[in-house]
Structure formats: structure tokens, C-alpha cells
Amino acid sequence: MDTTNQEEHRPDDLGRRHFLLSASAIAAMAVSGNALIHTSEAWGLEATGLKPETMRTLVKMARDIFPHDKIADKFYALAVKTYDEKAAKDAKLKSLIESGVAELDGFAREKYKTVYAGVGWERDRVNLLRRIQTGGLFKKLRGDLVVSLYNQKEVWPAFGYEGESASKGGYVNRGFSDITWL
Amino acid sequence: MATFALNDDSVVVVVGSGAGGGTLATDLALKGIKVVCLEAGKRYEAEDFINDEWESFAQLAWTDQRMTSGSWRVARDFAQLPAWIVKAVGGSTTHWAGASLRFQEHEFKARTTYGNVAGANLIDWPLTLADLAPYYDRAEDRMGVTRTHGIPGLPGSNNFKVFEAGAKKIGYKDVHTGRMAINSQPRQGRGACQQIGFCFQGCKSGAKWSTLNAELPRGEATGKLEVRPQSHVFKIEHDQKGKVTGVLYYDKDGKEQRQKARAVAVAGNSIESPRLLLNSHSAMFPNGLANSSGQVGRNYMRHMTGSVYAVFDKPVKMWRGTTMAGIIQDEAHHDTKRGFVAGYELETLSLGLPFMAAFLDPGAWGREFTTALDSYENMAGMWIVGEDMPQEKNRITLHASAKDKYGIPVANVHFDDHPNDIAMRAHAYRQGSAIYEAAGATRSFPTTPYPSTHNLGTNRMSDKARDGVVNKYGQTHDIKNLFVSDGSQFTTGAAENPTLTIVALAIRQAEYIADQMAKNVI
Numbered sequence: 259m260d261t262t263n264q265e266e267h268r269p270d271d272l273g274r275r276h277f278l279l280s281a282s283a284i285a286a287m288a289v290s291g292n293a294l295i296h297t298s299e300a301w302g303l304e305a306t307g308l309k310p311e312t313m314r315t316l317v318k319m320a321r322d323i324f325p326h327d328k329i330a331d332k333f334y335a336l337a338v339k340t341y342d343e344k345a346a347k348d349a350k351l352k353s354l355i356e357s358g359v360a361e362l363d364g365f366a367r368e369k370y371k372t373v374y375a376g377v378g379w380e381r382d383r384v385n386l387l388r389r390i391q392t393g394g395l396f397k398k399l400r401g402d403l404v405v406s407l408y409n410q411k412e413v414w415p416a417f418g419y420e421g422e423s424a425s426k427g428g429y430v431n432r433g434f435s436d437i438t439w440l
Numbered sequence: 441m442a443t444f445a446l447n448d449d450s451v452v453v454v455v456g457s458g459a460g461g462g463t464l465a466t467d468l469a470l471k472g473i474k475v476v477c478l479e480a481g482k483r484y485e486a487e488d489f490i491n492d493e494w495e496s497f498a499q500l501a502w503t504d505q506r507m508t509s510g511s512w513r514v515a516r517d518f519a520q521l522p523a524w525i526v527k528a529v530g531g532s533t534t535h536w537a538g539a540s541l542r543f544q545e546h547e548f549k550a551r552t553t554y555g556n557v558a559g560a561n562l563i564d565w566p567l568t569l570a571d572l573a574p575y576y577d578r579a580e581d582r583m584g585v586t587r588t589h590g591i592p593g594l595p596g597s598n599n600f601k602v603f604e605a606g607a608k609k610i611g612y613k614d615v616h617t618g619r620m621a622i623n624s625q626p627r628q629g630r631g632a633c634q635q636i637g638f639c640f641q642g643c644k645s646g647a648k649w650s651t652l653n654a655e656l657p658r659g660e661a662t663g664k665l666e667v668r669p670q671s672h673v674f675k676i677e678h679d680q681k682g683k684v685t686g687v688l689y690y691d692k693d694g695k696e697q698r699q700k701a702r703a704v705a706v707a708g709n710s711i712e713s714p715r716l717l718l719n720s721h722s723a724m725f726p727n728g729l730a731n732s733s734g735q736v737g738r739n740y741m742r743h744m745t746g747s748v749y750a751v752f753d754k755p756v757k758m759w760r761g762t763t764m765a766g767i768i769q770d771e772a773h774h775d776t777k778r779g780f781v782a783g784y785e786l787e788t789l790s791l792g793l794p795f796m797a798a799f800l801d802p803g804a805w806g807r808e809f810t811t812a813l814d815s816y817e818n819m820a821g822m823w824i825v826g827e828d829m830p831q832e833k834n835r836i837t838l839h840a841s842a843k844d845k846y847g848i849p850v851a852n853v854h855f856d857d858h859p860n861d862i863a864m865r866a867h868a869y870r871q872g873s874a875i876y877e878a879a880g881a882t883r884s885f886p887t888t889p890y891p892s893t894h895n896l897g898t899n900r901m902s903d904k905a906r907d908g909v910v911n912k913y914g915q916t917h918d919i920k921n922l923f924v925s926d927g928s929q930f931t932t933g934a935a936e937n938p939t940l941t942i943v944a945l946a947i948r949q950a951e952y953i954a955d956q957m958a959k960n961v962i
Contacts, residue, residue, distance in 0.1 A: 323805045400805050408797035409494050418817030419793040422491035424644040428634030434761035437598040439754045440605045
């Protein structure tokens with residue numbers, strides 16, 4: 259992940275797009291130039307194959323598809339980051355994603371006068387996702403996320419899952435049978 | 441290790457090295473018979489296995505293209521992955537959980553016991569429990585099955601303790617940590633279980649029996665067995681008299697080879713075995729080898745399966761310890777008062793977080809799904825395995841257009857649940873949920889069947905040649921020196937995990953083949 263420092267981007271540089279984003283209360287993930295900046299988690303992501311706004315939408319969609327309040331945005335961003343890299347080389351994928359996101363944003367504007375990522379309540383975003391859930395982008399994103407989100411070893415501790423155990427001698431002496439509440 | 445020439449027509453060729461093929465190949469070698477075991481996959485040893493679900497899946501699973509059809513949900517969720525089985529030396533014995541149960545007496549007489557079940561293509565097995573009992577005994581001994589031969593049971597894990605507590609509360613009696621081919625104490629050169637988990641990913645301690653760690657090395661030590669990995673058999677050849685003469689296969693470099701043979705035993709699992717017989721069609725056998733009955737590929741069974749997971753208000757950590765850690769056998773009998781024929785077993789099961797995400801409710805999204813995973817640490821799980829009805833229309837066929845990388849038609853797996861399967865599954869979901877609720881579950885999840893791990897019946901045994909593909913020794917009715925040695929020979933599926941029965945049949949078949957060779961009948 260790129261670690262673009264938000265300090266380098268003064269408000270003057272950000273222009274109208276940034277103003278709109280702030281106005282629609284999605285300041286935690288701001289778009290600046292071709293970068294997606296997460297102010298509270300202090301990470302940035304440079305978009306190369308896709309528009310930075312599109313990356314922001316994908317991160318939001320990823321969370322709304324598999325919402326875990328104890329998982330930071332960073333892991334959702336990591337889960338969708340490969341699309342940006344792949345889209346740079348794959349015009350078909352790029353078009354699937356950009357047009358899918360445009361459609362979703364279109365539905366959001368129709369109903370809420372803002373882009374998908376700017377819609378405040380998860381319930382309302384989920385209703386928007388339902389409108390596209392049989393489409394190519396949603397199916398691909400949901401299907402890929404099952405692996406790209408849950409197969410990140412860094413998220414496993416949040417679920418208590420301990421992963422590999424053979425190198426530690428298994429659990430024969432480490433609590434395979436330690437339940438006490440029954 | 442022996443090596444045999446491609447033109448050595450005195451060898452027996454065994455196609456596949458799993459429970460059936462690996463055991464048969466080993467036993468024939470132990471009897472002094474020369475064997476070439478052709479295995480499509482690579483050879484990995486215990487140190488190569490990976491405690492990581494997706495990485496291991498990429499290493500071991502059979503992911504060559506297959507197609508699906510029918511109303512089963514797998515066809516929708518995993519359209520090109522009907523089965524979760526292995527492509528590696530040792531076959532699915534590297535992946536299996538280790539449950540080793542004998543079939544019940546009545547299960548060998550399915551047609552007689554269950555009667556005429558509409559839509560089911562039931563027949564009785566051409567052998568009985570009494571016929572197989574001595575071979576079960578030998579299989580249990582060599583596999584080191586717990587609770588047999590004086591071998592103690594495995595200790596109960598957290599997942600088992602929750603399951604046992606709930607089971608006892610609702611009145612089940614026959615509850616224990618299973619008859620498992622996993623060493624509870626060191627035995628036959630293999631150590632005791634370290635409760636690693638990851639049984640499905642290949643046992644890194646070697647405590648779990650597999651043909652890879654327990655059979656093939658013994659066979660190879662005789663100097664009579666050559667295991668040839670990365671050898672994908674695609675056609676069985678025959679002479680003008682209709683006797684098989686050898687096989688064609690693609691070697692590790694993708695080059696076509698011909699291995700001659702005195703006899704051929706097919707043990708590629710219930711999808712690849714019929715595919716191979718069907719793809720071996722010729723002018724003399726236009727519908728495929730051993731298919732005069734038209735039954736090759738039919739009666740595909742996958743067990744009535746499903747899972748029940750449940751979450752509690754406190755941690756369970758079900759992933760710690762053996763993947764399958766215990767069993768309830770109270771529902772395994774046949775009792776039509778429950779609204780279906782035949783029975784089912786309940787066996788604990790755990791999946792790691794990555795596979796739980798993939799299999800808990802394929803296609804699901806949103807908070808109903810993610811709150812379940814949020815409670816992963818507090819989750820317990822069981823698998824349901826029951827007898828499903830053989831149906832002629834459930835079958836393996838050659839796909840009309842899809843071909844593998846060698847240009848060979850791939851298998852299509854068609855499956856529809858029988859009403860009896862559906863009724864049994866509904867009952868098992870209710871019982872499974874009741875067990876967990878009795879143990880204090882706050883929420884339970886009746887989970888849809890995974891891609892099939894038990895693939896059975898597509899070259900079934902029958903007394904009469906018109907009803908099936910092989911006789912009671914797994915010898916094809918049509919061709920004397922062609923055998924089937926895997927779960928595809930099962931006449932019916934019974935409620936029990938199939939591996940022990942496959943091994944017992946292979947031990948019995950090895951005796952028969954040796955006898956027939958000694959008498960020069962084959």
C-alpha cells in the first residue's frame with residue numbers, strides 16, 4: 259500500500275471534487291488528485307488503473323457487502339486494491355468496474371442526491387446494492403472478497419482465529435480441550 | 441523403488457493412489473505382483489502440507505475443470521467445482537477427516553430393507569456385512585482405527601464437548617469421539633495426534649492414516665510397486681477379444697505415453713473413474729468400457745449432507761484439534777417413523793475462518809452473514825452424513841463441449857436431491873439445531889452441503905450384469921481383467937463415511953485378483 263502523506267496536499271490543491279466529498283460527509287476517505295487518502299487511519303492509496311473515486315466506492319461497497327465493525331477500512335482497501343492494478347492492464351475489467359460504479363452512483367443520486375459513498379446509512383446503501391446484486395460488478399466483488407478479505411492473515415485475530423498451528427506443536431498442550439463454561 | 445518398462449505387459453496398472461487404488465496397489469505388491477500405480481497428481485509428503493486453507497486447496501485439490509447440472513445448490517454456487525477431492529499421491533486420503541465406520545448389516549440390503557422407493561434405483565449389494573467383516577477387521581487394524589483392536593479413543597476437543605453436552609441433553613446415548621484412523625497413541629511407526637487441526641489440509645504429524653504415509657511406502661519397499669505421479673490416464677485400451685491391454689496417459693511433461701498391462705484397476709474416484717471408462721469408448725465398445733448395462737456414470741451419490749453451525753455466548757475455538765472430533769450415532773438406524781428411509785450420522789466438523797466465509801452460506805452478504813462470522817470464536821459445528829438414494833438420472837456424463845487441457849471431454853456431474861434426501865436433511869437440521877440449543881446456542885445455522893467429498897456409486901456393484909457395472913469383487917461384468925477399486929463400486933451409499941469400506945473392498949479385491957492371476961483366468 260502506498261503511504262501518501264496527507265500533509266503534502268494543501269486544501270488549495272484539492273479543488274472542487276474535494277469540496278464535494280467533504281460536503282457529503284465522507285471525509286474519512288478523501289480523494290486528492292489520483293490518491294485515496296484515509297485521514298483517520300492514516301493511509302493512502304494511489305489509483306493508477308481506476309479513478310480514485312472509484313476506489314473509494316469499492317472500499318465502501320466492500321464494507322457494506324461484508325460489514326465487520328471491528329475491521330478497519332484498511333483491510334477492505336487491501337481487499338480491493340488488486341482491481342486497480344488489474345484494471346490498468348485489463349480494459350474489460352476496468353469498464354466492468356467503472357460502469358458498475360457509475361450505475362450505482364446513478365441510483366444513489368436519483369434517490370439521495372449524492373454518490374453511493376456519500377449515502378449516510380448502511381441500510382440505504384444496502385438497498386442500493388440490492389439493485390445491482392445480479393450485475394457483473396457486484397457478483398465479481400462479492401465473490402472475490404470472500405477470499406481477498408477473509409484470507410488476510412492480519413484480520414484473523416479480530417475473529418479469534420489462530421491460523422497455522424503445526425509449527426507450535428498443534429494444540430495438544432495448548433488448549434484444544436480447555437472449555438470450562440459447559 | 442521399482443521401475444517398470446512401458447511395454448511390460450505383465451504389470452497390473454492401478455489408476456489412482458487414494459483409499460482404493462493405494463491400498464490395492466500396496467496389497468498386490470505385498471503379494472509379489474508387479475504394479476504400476478499411475479497417479480494424476482504430484483507427490484507431496486507431510487512436511488510439504490500447508491496449515492492454510494486456501495494455499496492447501498491450491499496445492500492438493502482437484503481443480504481441473506468439471507461441469508455441473510441439476511437442481512443441487514452446488515451447481516449454482518460452485519458450478520465448476522462439484523467435488524472437493526484431491527489430486528495428489530494418496531488421493532483424498534490426504535484430505536479425509538479419518539472417520540472409519542463399518543456399514544450396518546441392513547445397509548447392504550437397501551432394496552430389501554427400504555422397499556420400492558419411487559424414483560430410487562435401489563438394489564441390494566451382492567455381498568453382506570458377514571462377507572466383508574473379516575476385511576473390515578483387517579482394514580481397521582492396518583489403519584489404526586480408534587475404538588477397535590484395543591486402540592483407545594481420541595480425547596474430546598472443545599468442539600466435541602459442546603456437541604456431546606447438547607446431545608446428552610436431548611437424550612442421545614451413542615455419542616463418543618469416533619472411530620478414527622488417527623493415532624491416539626503411537627502405532628506402526630506413526631506418532632500420536634498433536635491436535636493440530638487442518639486434517640483436511642494433509643496431516644503434518646503423520647498421525648492420520650493415508651495411503652501416502654501408511655500404505656504406498658510399504659508397497660514400494662517390496663520392490664514390486666512403482667508409483668508414477670503426474671500421470672493422467674485418459675484411455676484404457678483393449679484387444680480384439682475385448683480384454684484390456686494397457687492405458688494411455690499424459691506424463692508430467694504433457695507427453696502421451698502407453699503403459700501396457702495384464703490387468704487394469706480404475707480408482708480415480710466416482711467422477712473420474714466413469715469419465716475414464718466413458719472416454720475409453722471404441723468401435724467394439726461404443727458406449728464406453730464395461731458399459732453394456734448403460735449404468736456407467738449413473739446412480740451418482742454424494743451422501744445426504746449438510747452442516748449445522750451454532751454460536752454461543754462464550755468461546756469454543758472449534759478449530760483447535762482434529763477437524764472431525766466426535767460422532768452421534770443415534771440417528772444412523774433405519775426407522776420410517778421419522779418420515780424417510782435409511783439413517784444419518786452426526787459428526788463434529790470445523791472449518792477455519794477463510795473456509796467458513798466461503799461455505800457457511802455461499803453467495804450471502806450483509807449483516808446476517810457477517811454477524812455469524814463475528815462470532816466465529818464462539819462457534820461449534822457438525823456435519824451431517826446420511827444415506828442418499830441412488831437415482832439413474834444423477835450421473836456423470838461426458839460434457840458435450842468442455843474439454844480439459846489435453847482436449848479430453850470433461851465430466852459433467854448432474855445431481856438432484858431425492859425427496860427422501862430432503863426429508864432426511866430437514867430432520868437432521870432440526871436435530872442438529874436442537875443439540876446446540878440444548879447446549880446454550882444463541883443462534884444456529886443450517887448450512888448447505890459443500891462440494892461433494894463423498895462421491896459414490898457411478899460404477900456400481902450388482903449381482904446381475906444388467907443392473908450394474910462390476911461384480912462383488914469389483915471386476916467389471918463385461919471385461920475380466922478390468923476392475924473398479926474406488927467408491928464408485930458402491931451399490932448404495934449407507935450412512936457411513938466411505939473410506940473404511942473402500943479400503944476393506946480393496947483388500948478383498950487384491951486377494952481375488954491375485955487368485956485369478958494365479959489361476960491364469962486373467
